[in-house]
Amino acid sequence: MDNTDSKPVLYTYFRSSASARVRIALNLKGIDYEARPVNLAQGEQRSAEYAELNPSRLVPCLEIDGHRLTQSVAILEYLEETRKNCPLLPTDPLQRASVRAIVSAICCDTQPLQNLRVLLELPESERAEHARKVISQGLAVVEKMLEHTAGRFCVGDDVTLADCCLIPQLYNAHRFDVDFGALPRIKDIEKRASVLDAFHRAHWSQQPDCP
Amino acid sequence: MDNTDSKPVLYTYFRSSASARVRIALNLKGIDYEARPVNLAQGEQRSAEYAELNPSRLVPCLEIDGHRLTQSVAILEYLEETRKNCPLLPTDPLQRASVRAIVSAICCDTQPLQNLRVLLELPESERAEHARKVISQGLAVVEKMLEHTAGRFCVGDDVTLADCCLIPQLYNAHRFDVDFGALPRIKDIEKRASVLDAFHRAHWSQQPDCP
Structure with missing residues (x-):
C-alpha cells in the first residue's frame, strides 16, 4: 500500500x-x-x-x-x-446519464437482490426461483432502457461502464436459467461482448479460483 | 419535454x-x-x-x-x-472514489434491501425487523468508512453526493427504530445537515404529498 x-x-x-x-x-x-x-x-x-x-x-x-x-x-x-x-463513458452528459442509469438498474436494482448474502437467508429450495425472478425483472427493465440507448453496445456503438455491469449480470442470468426470449437487445450485446478479449478474460470460468 | x-x-x-x-x-x-x-x-x-x-x-x-x-x-x-x-464531488479522484463508495454502500447495499417493493414481499409481521436489520448493517459499514473519510460531512468538510444519499437513508433508519448508539459519526453528520435549508426542504415531512 x-x-x-x-x-x-x-x-x-x-x-x-x-x-x-x-x-x-x-x-x-x-x-x-x-x-x-x-x-x-x-x-x-x-x-x-x-x-x-x-x-x-x-x-x-x-x-x-x-x-x-x-x-x-x-x-x-x-x-x-x-x-x-x-474511455468507458461518453463525453455528452445526457449519454453519460444513460450509461449510469443502466449501471444503477443493474448494480442497485438487480444484483443486490440476488447476491449470495441474500440467497443464503432464504430456504435452499427457494433460492434459485428468487434469483431467477429478480434477475428477470431487472433485465426486463434494462431491455426497455436499451430501446432508447443501444447501438452495438448498451449506449451507442462503444463499450461503456454499462456493458461492464450488464455482462456479469448475464453470468448470473444463465446460472439461474433466466429466459432470454424477451431480451433480444441484451442477447445481441452479449454476443458482441463475448468476442472481445477483455470480456473473455474476465469471465468467471477464466479465473484462477474457478474450481 | x-x-x-x-x-x-x-x-x-x-x-x-x-x-x-x-x-x-x-x-x-x-x-x-x-x-x-x-x-x-x-x-x-x-x-x-x-x-x-x-x-x-x-x-x-x-x-x-x-x-x-x-x-x-x-x-x-x-x-x-x-x-x-x-460542487457535490471533490476534485481529487481518490476523494471522489470515497464519495462514490459511500453512495454505493447506501444505494446498492442498503436501500434496495429495505425498499417498499422488498418489504411488501415479506409477511407484514417481519417487515419492520427486516428493514431494521439491513439498515443497521448498512449504516455500520458506512460508519466504518467515515472513520477514514469524514470531516464535518461524509467526505471532508463540504457536503457531497454521499451526504445527499446518507441523510435520506437515516429517515428510514428512524422510521424502523435503528439504534444509533454505535453510529456517532453518522449522528454528527445528521445534526449538521439538519440545519441546512436544502436538507430541511427535502425532508419527507415537507413534501406536498405528505399526509
Whole structure:
C-alpha cells in the first residue's frame, strides 16, 4: 500500500459479478493486476483480516495507486477518471446519464437482490426461483432502457461502464436459467461482448479460483 | 419535454429516500422544480402512464433540459456535471472514489434491501425487523468508512453526493427504530445537515404529498 508503482491487487471471487465488472474494466484499460481470490462461499470475506481491508466484507476491493478502493461502481468511475485510454463513458452528459442509469438498474436494482448474502437467508429450495425472478425483472427493465440507448453496445456503438455491469449480470442470468426470449437487445450485446478479449478474460470460468 | 427551458419536473414520493437524494441535490444547486407526486403505497408507479415515463416503475424520474432522466445516482451525477455551482464531488479522484463508495454502500447495499417493493414481499409481521436489520448493517459499514473519510460531512468538510444519499437513508433508519448508539459519526453528520435549508426542504415531512 505504500508503493504507488506496485502492481494493482484485486480482491476478487470468480463467481462475484461485482468483481467481474472491475476485471472487465481493468482488462479494457490494459491494467495488469494481481488477482487475490477471497472465497465467498467459504466465508473468507468474514475473516478479521479481510474486514480490516474492506469493512463491507464484500468483493471487489482494489489496491491501486497506493490506495485501497472499495465498491465496484466507485472503482469503475475512478479507473475512468484516472486512465484516459479506452474511455468507458461518453463525453455528452445526457449519454453519460444513460450509461449510469443502466449501471444503477443493474448494480442497485438487480444484483443486490440476488447476491449470495441474500440467497443464503432464504430456504435452499427457494433460492434459485428468487434469483431467477429478480434477475428477470431487472433485465426486463434494462431491455426497455436499451430501446432508447443501444447501438452495438448498451449506449451507442462503444463499450461503456454499462456493458461492464450488464455482462456479469448475464453470468448470473444463465446460472439461474433466466429466459432470454424477451431480451433480444441484451442477447445481441452479449454476443458482441463475448468476442472481445477483455470480456473473455474476465469471465468467471477464466479465473484462477474457478474450481 | 420539448422545451429545454421549462421548469424541471420531479416525479417523487414523499417517503422515497431515492427521491429525497435528488430533492436535496436540486435544492443545494438552487434548481427550482415542480414536484409531481407518484403514490407508491397506492401503486401509482405501476400505471401504464408512469411505466411509459419510467420503465423501472420507480421514483425518482426527473424531466430537465428537455430530457427525462431516471435512477437517482445517475441524476445526481448529471446535475453535478451540468451545474457547476455548489460542487457535490471533490476534485481529487481518490476523494471522489470515497464519495462514490459511500453512495454505493447506501444505494446498492442498503436501500434496495429495505425498499417498499422488498418489504411488501415479506409477511407484514417481519417487515419492520427486516428493514431494521439491513439498515443497521448498512449504516455500520458506512460508519466504518467515515472513520477514514469524514470531516464535518461524509467526505471532508463540504457536503457531497454521499451526504445527499446518507441523510435520506437515516429517515428510514428512524422510521424502523435503528439504534444509533454505535453510529456517532453518522449522528454528527445528521445534526449538521439538519440545519441546512436544502436538507430541511427535502425532508419527507415537507413534501406536498405528505399526509
